[in-house]
Amino acid sequence: MSEDLEEKENQLLLGIDFGTSRTAVMSNRGYQSITNSVVGYPKDIIGIKLLGKAQVFGDEALKNRSALTLYRPLEDGVIREASERDYNAALELLRYVVEEAKQGEDVEVSCILGVPSRASLMNKEILLKIAREIVSIAMIVSEPFMVAYKLNKLNNTIIVDIGAGTVDICGVKGAIPAAKDQVTILKGxxxxxxxxxxxxxxxxxxxxxxxxxxxxxxxxxxxxxxxxxxxxxxxxxxxxxxxxxxxxxxxxxxxSIIPDICESIINIMKGYDPEDQPEVLKSIYLAGGGSQIKGLAAAIESRLHEYGEIKVTCVDDPDFTGCGGALKLTEDLPPEHWDKVGFAGE
Ligand SMILES: Nc1ncnc2c1ncn2[C@@H]1O[C@H](COP(=O)(O)OP(=O)(O)OP(=O)(O)O)[C@@H](O)[C@H]1O
Ligand SMILES: [Mg+2]
The missing domain is CATH 3.30.420.40 (ATPase, nucleotide binding domain)
Structure with missing residues (x-):
């Protein structure tokens, strides 16, 4: 086997969707998991004795909440700039999910990390720095773009990601989405x-x-x-x-969340060439946990009927569509080129 190939075989590729409420991870070796995005620190020495460690993550932290101070590093969808506590909690949470994904193996890890589309450049830099402390090669991509990538809908498509903190609506136009093609509503x-x-x-x-x-x-x-x-x-x-x-x-x-979502869909749709608008309206995808609200796709379609034929589709697997897209990107784009791309999805 050539050295290059051997190196590749040894590499663990991860797609990670770092969400406010849950962090989803998928690897090129078939591993997948969902962790509640929460870190717990024992309140006192009794808590340390009870839990046997100084930090607890995910469901274990929620289960032992009375003994812990809970911390959600991405509470507002982004890390509060200049908060050391946020930084450490995000670092520890990410390290934990990466370690779990390694499943005890000593391998080199490259990961693409999906972050909320509204994260500022400063925040993306912070997250990239955190990721680089943990893995060998990392790239930051905005969440809706990862969903579009997974669906293979890279043009004339609107992604509506209904998360815990926010609803992110993004127009995909055959390139990494620009800020003007993305809207964030604080009603998730x-x-x-x-x-x-x-x-x-x-x-x-x-x-x-x-x-x-x-x-x-x-x-x-x-x-x-x-x-x-x-x-x-x-x-x-x-x-x-x-x-x-x-x-x-x-x-x-x-x-109560429907009117704002519809208004934003229309605003983004208007940014497309008029000839493309009918196609865009038939390619609206709902992702994120909130996309499972029964009847939501039909309700959006009926509210927008005056704009012509509308088709709103819920993604099949809202928990893993985003990180599945990130994983697909890690497999399609060799990690050694990521540095040249820098941030994707600003
Ligand atoms: N079946 C369901 N019906 C309605 N809402 C649901 C359902 N399942 C999960 N949710 C909600 O979806 C939200 C979590 O979605 P998701 O995991 O996509 O968020 P996130 O990515 O962590 O957050 P964000 O994108 O804001 O950072 C939570 O508010 C959760 O209660
Ligand atoms: Mg999300």
Missing amino acids: GDYIDERLESAMNQKFYDVQITRNLVRTIKEQHAFVGEPDGPLEVTLRCEGKPGSYDITNEMRTVCE
Whole structure:
């Protein structure tokens, strides 16, 4: 085997989608995982004793939350500039997911890291620096571009990535998207959770409701448009379980994100050549966890009907489309050329 080939075989290529709420990883050796983007630090010496370590990640951190101070490094979708705590939490989280992906092997790692499209240049530089502390070769790509790459829709396509912190809408035009082709709306899944929690608190003032519970209920039942039937969930009042109807509340809060999404889709669509606009309107893709809200694609289509034929499609696997695109890019573009590209998707 030639030295080059041997080197290549030894290399672990990773696509990573570094999200506010979850970090998805895929490797060229078939490994894939999702980690809650959270780092926990024991509050005191008892916590260190209980957990046996000074940092805990993902679900383990959430499970032991009472013993920990939890930290979400990408809380606003980006690292707060000049915050050492953010920097370290992001570094530790990324190191953890890369180590897991290595599965005990001592291999050289190259990774493409997807970051929110709105991340500033400063933030991309910080993230690139973090990545380079952990892996041999790294490149930063904006999230919606990775989704488009995975779908092989690199022209006349609009990607709507409905995440936890934000909804990112991006027009793909055959090149790495420019800032003017991207819009960020601060009404993602967290916004829905907040509104649903307050609507439920208002309706059932005596039941116990937490943000986590609300998110779980939303992930099971979120819908827009006409309900299939009444939506009744089990909640606890004074410790006793009971059945509570939240049909209208769920519908109203989920529908509240639609107008802004539609307005942004139209604004981005108008930036295309008029001859291409009909094609663009038939190539709108919903990605991210929030794309699983039932009825959302149809609701967007019907709201935009006056613009002509519209086709909105939900990606098949919202958890892994972004990092799948990043992995595909690592395989298509040899790492030794990444330095020449620098950041992709500014
Ligand atoms: N079935 C579902 N229905 C509705 N919402 C869901 C569903 N599953 C997950 N979500 C929501 O999707 C959001 C997480 O999506 P995703 O993992 O794409 O976000 P992220 O990439 O971490 O965030 P961001 O893109 O803002 O950085 C959360 O708000 C979550 O509650
Ligand atoms: Mg995301």
